[in-house]
Amino acid sequence: MNKFHGTGVALITPFNADGSVDHSGLKNVIDYVISGGVEYIVSLGTTGEAATLSNDEKRSVWETTAEHNAGRVTLVAGIGGNNTAEVVRDLKNFRNKGYEAVLSVSPYYSKPTQEGIYQHYKAVAEASDLPVMLYNVPGRTSMNMTAETTLRLAHDFKNIIATKDASANFDQFNKIIRDKPEDFLLISGDDAIALPLISMGAAGVISVVGNAIPGLFSTMVRMCLDGKFIEAQPLHFSVIEIINLFFAEGNPCGVKSAMKLLDICSDTLRLPMVNVSKDTRDLILKELKKLNLVS
Numbered sequence: 001m002n003k004f005h006g007t008g009v010a011l012i013t014p015f016n017a018d019g020s021v022d023h024s025g026l027k028n029v030i031d032y033v034i035s036g037g038v039e040y041i042v043s044l045g046t047t048g049e050a051a052t053l054s055n056d057e058k059r060s061v062w063e064t065t066a067e068h069n070a071g072r073v074t075l076v077a078g079i080g081g082n083n084t085a086e087v088v089r090d091l092k093n094f095r096n097k098g099y100e101a102v103l104s105v106s107p108y109y110s111k112p113t114q115e116g117i118y119q120h121y122k123a124v125a126e127a128s129d130l131p132v133m134l135y136n137v138p139g140r141t142s143m144n145m146t147a148e149t150t151l152r153l154a155h156d157f158k159n160i161i162a163t164k165d166a167s168a169n170f171d172q173f174n175k176i177i178r179d180k181p182e183d184f185l186l187i188s189g190d191d192a193i194a195l196p197l198i199s200m201g202a203a204g205v206i207s208v209v210g211n212a213i214p215g216l217f218s219t220m221v222r223m224c225l226d227g228k229f230i231e232a233q234p235l236h237f238s239v240i241e242i243i244n245l246f247f248a249e250g251n252p253c254g255v256k257s258a259m260k261l262l263d264i265c266s267d268t269l270r271l272p273m274v275n276v277s278k279d280t281r282d283l284i285l286k287e288l289k290k291l292n293l294v295s
Helices: 023-035 055-069 084-093 112-125 147-154 170-179 191-200 214-225 229-249 253-261 278-290
Strands: 004-011 040-042 075-077 099-105 132-136 160-165 185-188 204-207
Touching: 004 229, 023 040, 023 055, 023 214, 055 075, 084 112, 084 253, 099 112, 099 147, 099 160, 112 132, 112 147, 132 147, 147 160, 147 170, 147 185, 160 170, 170 185, 185 191, 191 204, 191 229, 204 214, 214 229, 229 253, 229 278, 253 278
Parallel strands: 004 040, 004 204, 040 075, 075 099, 099 132, 132 160, 160 185, 185 204
Antiparallel strands: none
16 A cells, blocks of 8 residues: 555646646646655546546546556546446446546535445445545535444455545544554545644545645655654645635635646636635735745
8 A cells, every 4th residue: 555655646637728628738737746756646536626527528637647647656536426326337437547546535415324425335346446545525525424434444345445534523533543454544635634644644645735836745744654743844834824725715726826826737717616816816826935936
């Protein structure tokens, strides 16, 4: 599981002005985050605006990502949803070479019980040819996947290898880390708490901010994994404000604004997401200047 230790980046999907996928911009983003030293990339998670892409567009993004990555870092594909039968079908039809795991979000909107969540992931695990990472993000799904459900899945299915947890529930984190199988990974789904979670035993983070500041953030995460928490604290605190700004008006609106300011790709979004306000953009620019990323 070492390939999933460290910083994974939930990659944005750049769009052209007409709303089509910008494959040239996507290549720029891939090169930028890899040059920043991140350990792996997640293609078409929530930050990649996967919910607004057609199946053909998803396939093209996965293909471009795998081809341009060319084996440089580990790749994870985001394949999830609230229609279990459709997720199972998507998993069985997934043919993109170069990916080593699947990140699958807990079912949203329907608000299933814990047994419903378990049965959903049971179907996912049985359908997937790749190892599966769970993704618990109750702020988006409106239903928390409890520690008990996470641990039940981790113990029952060998190909469920990790959970990305964005619940901000430290009692839950404690239970998962204490009672999980030895090789099962807890991965932070929240940039702002990566440091304390790693101190508890988390394997790292799947990051949004890593799109824009991959070098600084992945350095901080590696220092934490090496037990150098005191040395990592200045880096941790230096990025808290920009993390907050990235989520102030919705994700990936803030991070896409930063990527345009960094001249990596456009900040075009698909509705219902819209660009951040001028005030937020100006604050993001101010933080990028503080971090010496723009002049």
